[in-house]
Amino acid sequence: MTDLTNLGIADIRDGVAAGTFSAREVASAFNAAVAKGKPLNAWLVETPDHALAAADAADAARASGDLKPLSGVPLGIKDLFCTKGVETTAASGILKGFVPQYESTITSKLFGAGAGMLGKLNMDQFAMGSSNETSAFGNVISPWKRNDGGNAALAPGGSSGGSSAAVSARMAPGVTGTDTGGSIRQPAAFTGISGIKPTYGRCSRWGVVAFASSLDQAGPMAKDVRDCAIMLEAMSGFDPKDATSLDLPVPAWEKRLSGDLKGKRVGIPREYRVDNMPAEIEALWEQGIAWAKDAGAEIVEVSLPHTKYALPTYYIIAPAEASSNLARYDGVRYGLRDLPDGANLQEMYAATRADGFGAEVKRRIMIGTYVLSAGFYDAYFTKAQKVRSLIVRDFEQAFEKCDVLLTPTAPSAAFGLGEKAADPIAMYLNDVFTVPSSLAGLPAMSVPGGLDGQGLPLGLQIIGRPLDEQGVLNAGLAIEERAGFTARPGAWW
Amino acid sequence: MSVDLATVRKIAGLARIATSDAEAEALLPELNNILGWIEQLGEVNTDGVEPLAAVIPNHLRLRDDVVTHDQTGGGIRDAVLANAPQAEHGFFAVPKVIE
Amino acid sequence: MTESTYRIQGGTGEWEVVIGLEVHAQVTSQSKLFSGAATAFGAEPNSQVSLIDAAMPGMLPVPNAECIRQAVRTGMAINAPINRWSRFDRKNYFYADLPQGYQISQLYHPLVGEGSIEIEPEGAEPKTIGIERIHVEQDAGKLMHDQHPTRSYVDLNRSGVALMEIVSKPDMRSPAEAGAYVKKLRSILRYVGSCDGNMEQGSMRADVNVSVRKPGDPFGTRTETKNVNSIRFVMATIEIEARRQVDLIEDGGTVVQETRLFDPDGNGGKGVTRSMRSKEDAHDYRYFPDPDLLPLELDEAFLEEARASLPELPDAKRKRYEGDLGLTAYNADVLTADVETARWFEAMLAEGAAPKPASNWVTSELFGALNRLGKDIGESPVSPKQAAELNKLVADGTLSGTLAKQVFEVMLETGDDPAKIVEERGLRQTSDTGAIEAEIAKVMDANPDKVAEYRGGKDKLFGFFVGQTMRAMAGKANPAVVNELLKKALDV
Numbered sequence A: 001m002t003d004l005t006n007l008g009i010a011d012i013r014d015g016v017a018a019g020t021f022s023a024r025e026v027a028s029a030f031n032a033a034v035a036k037g038k039p040l041n042a043w044l045v046e047t048p049d050h051a052l053a054a055a056d057a058a059d060a061a062r063a064s065g066d067l068k069p070l071s072g073v074p075l076g077i078k079d080l081f082c083t084k085g086v087e088t089t090a091a092s093g094i095l096k097g098f099v100p101q102y103e104s105t106i107t108s109k110l111f112g113a114g115a116g117m118l119g120k121l122n123m124d125q126f127a128m129g130s131s132n133e134t135s136a137f138g139n140v141i142s143p144w145k146r147n148d149g150g151n152a153a154l155a156p157g158g159s160s161g162g163s164s165a166a167v168s169a170r171m172a173p174g175v176t177g178t179d180t181g182g183s184i185r186q187p188a189a190f191t192g193i194s195g196i197k198p199t200y201g202r203c204s205r206w207g208v209v210a211f212a213s214s215l216d217q218a219g220p221m222a223k224d225v226r227d228c229a230i231m232l233e234a235m236s237g238f239d240p241k242d243a244t245s246l247d248l249p250v251p252a253w254e255k256r257l258s259g260d261l262k263g264k265r266v267g268i269p270r271e272y273r274v275d276n277m278p279a280e281i282e283a284l285w286e287q288g289i290a291w292a293k294d295a296g297a298e299i300v301e302v303s304l305p306h307t308k309y310a311l312p313t314y315y316i317i318a319p320a321e322a323s324s325n326l327a328r329y330d331g332v333r334y335g336l337r338d339l340p341d342g343a344n345l346q347e348m349y350a351a352t353r354a355d356g357f358g359a360e361v362k363r364r365i366m367i368g369t370y371v372l373s374a375g376f377y378d379a380y381f382t383k384a385q386k387v388r389s390l391i392v393r394d395f396e397q398a399f400e401k402c403d404v405l406l407t408p409t410a411p412s413a414a415f416g417l418g419e420k421a422a423d424p425i426a427m428y429l430n431d432v433f434t435v436p437s438s439l440a441g442l443p444a445m446s447v448p449g450g451l452d453g454q455g456l457p458l459g460l461q462i463i464g465r466p467l468d469e470q471g472v473l474n475a476g477l478a479i480e481e482r483a484g485f486t487a488r489p490g491a492w493w
Numbered sequence B: 001m002s003v004d005l006a007t008v009r010k011i012a013g014l015a016r017i018a019t020s021d022a023e024a025e026a027l028l029p030e031l032n033n034i035l036g037w038i039e040q041l042g043e044v045n046t047d048g049v050e051p052l053a054a055v056i057p058n059h060l061r062l063r064d065d066v067v068t069h070d071q072t073g074g075g076i077r078d079a080v081l082a083n084a085p086q087a088e089h090g091f092f093a094v095p096k097v098i099e
Numbered sequence C: 001m002t003e004s005t006y007r008i009q010g011g012t013g014e015w016e017v018v019i020g021l022e023v024h025a026q027v028t029s030q031s032k033l034f035s036g037a038a039t040a041f042g043a044e045p046n047s048q049v050s051l052i053d054a055a056m057p058g059m060l061p062v063p064n065a066e067c068i069r070q071a072v073r074t075g076m077a078i079n080a081p082i083n084r085w086s087r088f089d090r091k092n093y094f095y096a097d098l099p100q101g102y103q104i105s106q107l108y109h110p111l112v113g114e115g116s117i118e119i120e121p122e123g124a125e126p127k128t129i130g131i132e133r134i135h136v137e138q139d140a141g142k143l144m145h146d147q148h149p150t151r152s153y154v155d156l157n158r159s160g161v162a163l164m165e166i167v168s169k170p171d172m173r174s175p176a177e178a179g180a181y182v183k184k185l186r187s188i189l190r191y192v193g194s195c196d197g198n199m200e201q202g203s204m205r206a207d208v209n210v211s212v213r214k215p216g217d218p219f220g221t222r223t224e225t226k227n228v229n230s231i232r233f234v235m236a237t238i239e240i241e242a243r244r245q246v247d248l249i250e251d252g253g254t255v256v257q258e259t260r261l262f263d264p265d266g267n268g269g270k271g272v273t274r275s276m277r278s279k280e281d282a283h284d285y286r287y288f289p290d291p292d293l294l295p296l297e298l299d300e301a302f303l304e305e306a307r308a309s310l311p312e313l314p315d316a317k318r319k320r321y322e323g324d325l326g327l328t329a330y331n332a333d334v335l336t337a338d339v340e341t342a343r344w345f346e347a348m349l350a351e352g353a354a355p356k357p358a359s360n361w362v363t364s365e366l367f368g369a370l371n372r373l374g375k376d377i378g379e380s381p382v383s384p385k386q387a388a389e390l391n392k393l394v395a396d397g398t399l400s401g402t403l404a405k406q407v408f409e410v411m412l413e414t415g416d417d418p419a420k421i422v423e424e425r426g427l428r429q430t431s432d433t434g435a436i437e438a439e440i441a442k443v444m445d446a447n448p449d450k451v452a453e454y455r456g457g458k459d460k461l462f463g464f465f466v467g468q469t470m471r472a473m474a475g476k477a478n479p480a481v482v483n484e485l486l487k488k489a490l491d492v
């Protein structure tokens, strides 16, 4: 039975429909994998019963002939999604013990489509981080190891690091992630899986613990492009409860998947050739360009002149929004309360927040508070929103010359846990290729391209026009078909 | 612009994060490092550029004025209070506030 | 145009007070500004709180169209431009009545621009008061301090209710002007229907900005006294706060720009304003556009509908009552001051009452009765239709003024229609000359001395004969007929 965990979403869906195996067998296999995967620390809460109940419903649905799009598929849910009756902490001490009385729109949609939940996935605290090291509940350990014979624990990427680890370690066929500046794509790249962040507004933010509202987008992470398309279809759609939700029909992305790029122009942004980029990443990028050509695409060089300013822009806007979004964690209505003897209300707030938030969260709240404070708002925040307009314009102009952009996903392969923890800016630079498209709200995905010399996965990123998830998925599929990436980490845990 | 210790304390106060002297001193270089780095935006000419108002072209939808009984409505006091560290007589309780 | 002569006498001479008001008016709506929770007053604590109002993680605001529409209509009523592009900003601060840690408000791009209203302060010239802006924002929750010795209790029922903040220019110069301004604003809001103006329930409250200066000097430093919840208290706040500032300055002190609160029971019941230390970092709200909400863009159709739905406003109505209906200035003023009165009066006209007598009847008889009963016009035991019928019975001679008063008393008690009362109690006025003449003869027979005196030139006695005759007729005789017949009988 264990090999059921090698299956992806499409395989499971089709296998359950065909009666090759039962949904209960699938759920049980993944539940067992989750239980066995504890050394990876990818899960904060395990919900085997939820997965089994959904599986039984799927098996019954098969018998009665009304299977849903995700019937029989058990999923991992990033702990940023509020799940009714299941503790949701965003990996922060300040939300320890918080049990939502509501279900996020995304998880309701997934469960409504027949999926079950294996558990809640560890992550960087409040989605702030690129290595999963900011979780209040311990690091997630990547299932991948370098081939140097050493045993260094590697970062699974972040902030959706529990998510990436769960898929690559075959503990879940698919998972939800969220991406504010690269938090789906970078961990996908680090762990050799696929992940897509859709256009801002495709996936409802209702019930997703907010980090930076103008950037946050949910998306799927899975073994391959098809699985991402299947999951994204179930997750997307208009939600009247989210004022920024796009009131548009959900395209049939899976059905229209095609790796044929004839007539498509693939843009190569010259500013993404950054200093000190490892040669192996350069080489993979060249390889990706060759694969795109092979798939029939025309390659065009394009310019995104403000690329260099995307990260500093992001590190003004995201902390500013976060400083306000996280003001609600005050120890009054839910979560942690730290009330020192004799403390007044304001002292209670300060103690609770000092206690409950991790160092990186505090750092970003401080930055955000500072850039919005009296006298600095225009110099920082307004300036950043203007540069953001220029970044959006860069993309618009580039998309006059091409249909999708192809870039590396991250400037390095997975690094070792602790290697970058001391230098926040070095950590921030990990998102150099993913942040610009986040600022512009564009659909973007990472697909695995190959392994580096140390045997670690490297990802290629495809960025599309607003609403052109199909173009992104198709280009991703073209690369996937040619890359033939099948490497999986050995189960050392 | 670089911040000093007093500013770090002031910001921590505004953000309601209790910060010890040692913590404030540790934060000082970190924040200055980050602020120094983001200040490279000063190089960008943004004359005549409007700050971004909407990430993706989209209009603010307004909802109808109806009392709802789904997840957007009231009448759910138990759910609202369910996670409260301290709830009494249907209220959230906090240390006494003197106005 | 006219300078107020209100002055505060200080040791160093006369001081002028400068007043600006920020009125928070609760928008009349079924549900809150950003959630579907109800807004009704007086509900059980936290029973009208959605997950959104309680700021649960991941909750998002979606604006209520009716609240926007009502603010737009209010802007139109004060002749202010409506901004077709506005935006919600977050005002960040920490307080137990503010679950999100920020209030969604509008700072940089308010919905409504500059307007003005006309006021007529008692005993002073009319004056135009400028309005800086109107913006839409969320109300906060409520803190209860007296239910537990060491704890405050938080009720979020009000949290998220829509408010209009109506910001005046610093155009007022006396408590009377400020009182007249709030009164007029309340009247307009009630006409528009955008706020019920109920100050006791907190539907309207004012932040009172006060500074003092020597006449002709630049503005002094102002203080803001928060949440003053009656017109009387607004006026008292100004008096007390201006006095405090004058005394402070004359004693060599300086006024600090700060937030204060008004305590009507302080200073031995005379009232006092106090500094509010609880709002420590009031000056750094870190406003920025709410990233959960897109800019608010209104189209022409929305504005057109709002404009078309505006009722006749108090100033226009008063002019019409005076000009077209020919009412006295006093009656026109009294009848248009509150929308309910005007509505009641117009309902009476619609039932066929003649405007002038009806206006007199409402302002004297009806108001007198309601006053005695301690009731609002909305609770009047007599309907406009019944009132119109009563007035018609007077007009067609069925009832005399005296009889009408009697019938009205019965109507107040029983709620019956006037015709029924007239019928059942036989209160119909009579013009039957034979019957009246017979009673006149009896009165004259019984008072030969008075008849002689009258005929001897004591004209004043005519009233005595009228009274006697009316009494003999049990008040039902038509007074005009009685007069005429008495004259005939006496003046031989």
Ligand SMILES: [Mg+2]
Pocket: C022, C207, C224
């Ligand atoms: Mg105010």
Ligand SMILES: [Zn+2]
Pocket: C024, C137, C165
């Ligand atoms: Zn206000």
